Amino acid sequence: MNKVSSVIQRVQKLVEPSNEQRYLVENVYTNVKEVLSKELKRVFPDFDITLQGSVAKDTFLPDEVDLDVFVLFPETVSKEWFEKVFVNIVINTFKNYGPEILYAEHPYVRINMKGIEVDIVPAYRLRPGEKPRTAVDRTPLHTKYVIDHLAENQRKEVRLLKLFMKTLGIYGAEIKVKGFSGYLCELLVIAYGSFLEVLRAATKWRPFKICIDIEKHYTTYKDCLETFRNSPLVVVDPVDPLRNAASAVSLKSLARFMVAAFSFLEKPSENYFTSEQVENYVPEIVKNLGIASIIINIPRLSPDVLWGELQRVAKRFADELKYLGFEVIDVGIWSDEKKVAIIIAETIPQELPSIELHIGPPAWNFNHVKKFIEKNRGVIISGPWIRDDGKVVILRPRKIRKLKEAIERRLNLILIAPHINLESIKEICTDIECLEKYTRDYRDLMPWLKKHLKKRDKALLSMY
Amino acid sequence: MNKVSSVIQRVQKLVEPSNEQRYLVENVYTNVKEVLSKELKRVFPDFDITLQGSVAKDTFLPDEVDLDVFVLFPETVSKEWFEKVFVNIVINTFKNYGPEILYAEHPYVRINMKGIEVDIVPAYRLRPGEKPRTAVDRTPLHTKYVIDHLAENQRKEVRLLKLFMKTLGIYGAEIKVKGFSGYLCELLVIAYGSFLEVLRAATKWRPFKICIDIEKHYTTYKDCLETFRNSPLVVVDPVDPLRNAASAVSLKSLARFMVAAFSFLEKPSENYFTSEQVENYVPEIVKNLGIASIIINIPRLSPDVLWGELQRVAKRFADELKYLGFEVIDVGIWSDEKKVAIIIAETIPQELPSIELHIGPPAWNFNHVKKFIEKNRGVIISGPWIRDDGKVVILRPRKIRKLKEAIERRLNLILIAPHINLESIKEICTDIECLEKYTRDYRDLMPWLKKHLKKRDKALLSMY
The missing domain is CATH 3.30.70.590 (Poly(A) polymerase predicted RNA binding domain)
Known part of the structure; x- marks a missing residue:
């Protein structure tokens, strides 16, 4: 067995949730679904309670066991109803689980049940090709796409990739991180097959010239690149050809992932999956x-x-x-x-040094020159003189x-x-x-x- | 009388050569011409001894009484003959006057007679429109043009302009100065009429957009500018439409002349014509x-x-x-x-500060990154890290x-x-x-x- 495989084998245990975790998560979801279903039905009959996110796709990391519970409604329901009625029902239903209102594009509720964070999010039922009405409506399509296209043995590949990203600090599409979302990690594994193949591919990427188009929405590579101009990395969203699933990835995050991939393949080590102890050292x-x-x-x-x-x-x-x-x-x-x-x-x-060169206007802008000299009268140490480019300059004490x-x-x-x-x-x-x-x-x-x-x-x- | 006129009137005496100087110069020229003529005739009969330069045009400054004596030959004479025969005859003829060989494009002889420097230069007779064979062949045409177009009362205007330039340190087309030649000063006075009008015009110039074309060789201003692209100042040579008589003028010299013109017109002072005493002051x-x-x-x-x-x-x-x-x-x-x-x-x-930021290659140029890190191993204080632009950088002690x-x-x-x-x-x-x-x-x-x-x-x- 070569070095890479043996490192990956040893790391495997870090990315696999325990049976207890899996059991707990399932249990919490069933509980939430049952209770919420009962309460909601009293007010409005037409909804589906669904599990989204990495737990639904079984690609979650052991320390990432949050639940995304999406309640899907028909489009006859208004956004105002989400905000005014739905949120209140959820809060009341789970008032013993520390409910909190959070705001994305529209509000949703976070509760904590048996130590597990559960986000309860209202959204519209969306069929493939339909335009989303809120930012989260696409999520069920993403979940379905991943479940349909990710083989069971590839789930651990996604987990490895996520932990690799996480250790680098580039896991997550949020503004703080500007990195790779969970969905993006899943798409990369679907595109390339495995964790290692994603890394190998990444060492061949060139920023601003990468277009990964799994569903072949674009006939040519050029078309794809032109649609997503100025993106360091383009991964076309399989469920929405006009969306770049990697739009959050900054040039810096991309560069760091690429060089980390190269670095890891060259000299594989478990350290790429574990956070080091910060030395007791003030630089x-x-x-x-x-x-x-x-x-x-x-x-x-x-x-x-x-x-x-x-x-x-x-x-x-x-x-x-x-x-x-x-x-x-x-x-x-x-x-x-x-x-x-x-x-x-x-x-x-x-x-800073005690003096500074202060550059004024070109000599032939006479009135500006006059003003420049007047303004600096009294602080001129050397000059005014005229440089090769025709500008009037002085040396003066630096104020700050x-x-x-x-x-x-x-x-x-x-x-x-x-x-x-x-x-x-x-x-x-x-x-x-x-x-x-x-x-x-x-x-x-x-x-x-x-x-x-x-x-x-x-x-x-x-x-x- | 206004301020400008009174300053100019007072400065007038500084620019006018004395009668003694004029007499001496004439005397020396007659002498050189006679002696040289006699000696040259023995060898080659077809030549003209002529006076060129500012003395010929009566535009010379009191401390600029050098003589330019040009000996003009037909084109049957070779350049080699200039170098091998002519120069030797001149040296022999004036061996008591400290002859020195100087090299421009071809050699010429400098002697000193009664305290006056005399340059004796061989050149080809040239008619207007003819192509010059050596760099100095055009000079007689310049002299003739100025004599024909500069009115007698404009000579003192040229002298004022020259002294103004000289005081600024921008008089002369030589590489040391990159300024305004005597001929260029004459052309400017011919173009604008007087010293003051030249200054007034200069305050309206814009570098790289000036084309002074006295003889209207170009039908449009645009044509002229395109012919002499990238010249801060263009003054078309009246005797050669393809030559910019101001080609030596640097942007800096032009800017300094323009702002000095503005500055003088705003507050006229004799100081523009006199070199100040350098204060006993180490800045x-x-x-x-x-x-x-x-x-x-x-x-x-x-x-x-x-x-x-x-x-x-x-x-x-x-x-x-x-x-x-x-x-x-x-x-x-x-x-x-x-x-x-x-x-x-x-x-x-x-x-310089004790540390420096050292910028390496973009992270995705893996092998360059490896070399960069290897090369700096042992001197890295902080880093390597990856910047927003994807480049790998380190902090290291500054060597120098x-x-x-x-x-x-x-x-x-x-x-x-x-x-x-x-x-x-x-x-x-x-x-x-x-x-x-x-x-x-x-x-x-x-x-x-x-x-x-x-x-x-x-x-x-x-x-x-």
Whole structure:
């Protein structure tokens, strides 16, 4: 038996749910279905309670045993009815199971039964080819497609692929991750046959030039690529030719998956399926890097909204630091998703030089030149002189040299997200000690911080 | 009388040669012509000795009384005869006047008679429309054109324009200056009428969109611009429609002339015609700037060759420093044109940070990634990680942080000119004290150095 097979065999036990888990899940589903069915029938007779998601497809990982229970209605029912009547019925029915209302495109209910999270989601019955009315209506078609096309022995292949993705941190289509959804993992296994074949195929991909079209909805590769222009990876949704099932996958996630595939095939190891212990090690590097950080009080928001806003703010943060003259090495975001978020940008240098070149207008824009010189009168150290490109320039003392001041002065340009503003700022930190205070209150911050600062990407595991 | 007129009237005396100068010049020319004529006739009868240049056109400045004596021959004479026979006759004829051979496209002789420099240049008789055989053959046509088209009262206008250019340091078409030749100044006055009108016109120019076509060789402005694409300034040579008399003018020289014209018209002052005293002032700025300098032993070369090579080396110098991470503020070149040249690049900062971001290949170029990581193994501080653009990057200690080391390590890439190589290096200086040693041997170095470091451009005089 070769190295790859033996690694995969040893990893197999990590991805297989136990009999107890399977039994529990089935039991919970039967229970929910029965109780809910009885209550719903009193109000409205025409519905189907169905199981969706990875449990329905038997492709779930042992630590991913959440249930997606979809209640399908005919199109005569209105969306308002979902919101106003259905949600209340569900909440009342399961009031002893800590029901919570969550909002995607429309609200749904989450309960917790015997330690298992159950999402109860209303949707419209949809036949293949029909236009979905809500974002979740397509889900039953996905479930059916996977059940019909994934052979029983391929389920473990999906599980391996999911764990591989998960270990890399690219499992999930949510904005935080920008990675591979469970459905996408299933489609890849259907397309290529097995976990290993998916990896082998991935090493031959080229970003922006991949089009995986299982149902051959497109007659040519070119057609497909043109329909989904600017997508690093295209996997045509078998149940909807105009949808890219990989649209969430960022270039970075794709690149990381590809290189991890290569790296794993070259030197297979169980480490690709297990999270390493974070060493008890504060990287030396922080002594030589600027550690620009904003600690933000966040409101309770749906994770996609929250991470979308945090990512926008992080991008503005980096842009403003670059504008002032810092080289921004990397930006990281940590959040407990409840109370606090931390955005860190590492910079070179820690403090900017005392003078700066200030570039003015071309010499032949005389009135602009006059204004430029007038505005800087009194702070000109050298110049004004005229460069080869005809622009008037001066040397002047740099106003902002320290990271702390840089952040403070630019905060109003950085905080441009709807739910994050100047009042959200808890603190501005520019050294590691300042950040370490927060590691006391948020236990998973420290491991994240160390990993973030060390930046050793698992995708490259076999190469270093 | 308005301000401009009164300034011009006061400056007039600076640009008018004295009667003594005029008498001396005439006297020297008559003398040279007589003696040379007698000697040449013994060998070859068919020639004309003519006076060319600014003295012939009476547009010369008091400190520009050099004589250009052109000896015109029929085309039956060969270029070899110029080189082998003519030059020797001239040297023999004027052996008491310190004859020197100079090389343009072909050799000519320079003598010094009564303190006046006389260039004796062989050329072919050329009629308008005929193709020149050597670069200087066109000169007599230029002289004739100017004499025919420049009114007597416009000569002082040319002189004013020349002195204005000279004070700015943009008078001359040579590579060192990349500015306005005497002929170009004359054409501008012919085109616009007077010194002031030239300035007024210049404030309305737009670089790369100027086409001054006195003889209307082109039917449309567009035609003209297309013929001389990528020229910041086009002045069609009246005696050769395919030649741009302003082809030597760099964008920088043009921009400086334009803004100086605006600046002068706005606030006229005699200072535009006089070189200021350099203050006894070593700019404070050197404390905060890196002063990267190479002192070079140069061979005796024609100035255009020398300055061409020095400019190439200076550009490579700046490029290499930028490549290593320095911001290069400006580059200056000083030379006595005989023994030594100094190239100075001012940088921010004086010393680079201790770490650097090192960017590798895209993650999907697996073998390049492997090599990249292998090559850097042992020096990786953080990483390798994968950026949003898919590239693999690391942080590593910066190898070269100090200017001195930067220059030394890159010298072989910087010294790429035919006459300047590693053996030409006299010293590498990275502080002002090191440079000041040379100011003892080269008296005009210090004023140049101070002016260069202060960088206050006279073209912007009225604005600060």
